[in-house]
Amino acid sequence: MSGSFQQMKRVPSALLQERLETVKDLSDDGMEMYEIAKDRETGEHYLHYSYLHKDIAQGGAEEIFHQLQPLESDDVLxxxxxxxxxxxxxxxxxxxxxxxxxxxxxxxxPGNPNDEQSSLELGQQLSELLMRFKQGGELDPEQVRMLLNETDKLRKDDNESGNK
Structure with missing residues (x-):
């Protein structure tokens, strides 16, 4: 497998381990670690963040989570x-x-925090629309078509207001 990780939907951890090399350690306090890593194949840089999670509900079981954010050259510098x-x-x-x-x-x-509120509002509108449809009791094809048209209109209005 070759090419940029940014073009892949899922990236196998073995591929990351094979291709990424540490360029600079930034910090490590035993619970959180930051480093700049470089993809040997593409030359792309990533900010690698890992943190230790202790699951108290599981008797203190520890798990390490990793995140990699692509960096532009200016960000690296x-x-x-x-x-x-x-x-x-x-x-x-x-x-x-x-x-x-x-x-x-x-x-x-992570998107825009405002997107979450907009999504909640859209969800509420769709839920109300579906509730009215169910209460109407009409399940003929024409009523279903009208429901789908209304949901499409709500989604279109939401997208036009800057949300995706």
């Missing part, structure tokens, strides 16, 4: 030489890889 902030979550507003199912890393987009 800014972090290494100018004290540019890099702490999670404040400096992690762009999509990043985090370890996910089956040992693979998946992309996570």
């Amino acid at each position: 800014g972090i290494m030489f100018s004290g540019q902030p890099y702490d999670y979550p404040d400096s992690w507003a762009k999509p990043f890889l985090r370890n996910g199912p089956d040992g693979d890393f998946v992309w996570f987009d």
Whole structure:
């Protein structure tokens, strides 16, 4: 497998281990670790953040989570030489890889915090629409078509207001 991790939906952890090399250790307090890593194949840089999670409910079982945020060249230089902030979550507003199912890393987009409120509002509107449809008791094809048209309109209005 070759090419940029940024073009992959899921990135096997074995591939990351094979291709990433540490460029600079930034900090490590035993609970959280930050480093700048470079993909040997593409030359792309990533901010690697890992943290130790202790699951009290499981008798203190420990698990380490990893996240990788793509960095532009200016960000690499800014972090290494100018004290540019890099702490999670404040400096992690762009999509990043985090370890996910089956040992693979998946992309996570933290998005705009306003998007969450908008999504909640859209969900509420769709829920109310579905409730009215169920209460109407009409299940003929024309009523279903009208329901689908209304849901499409709600989603279109939401997308046009700047949410995805």
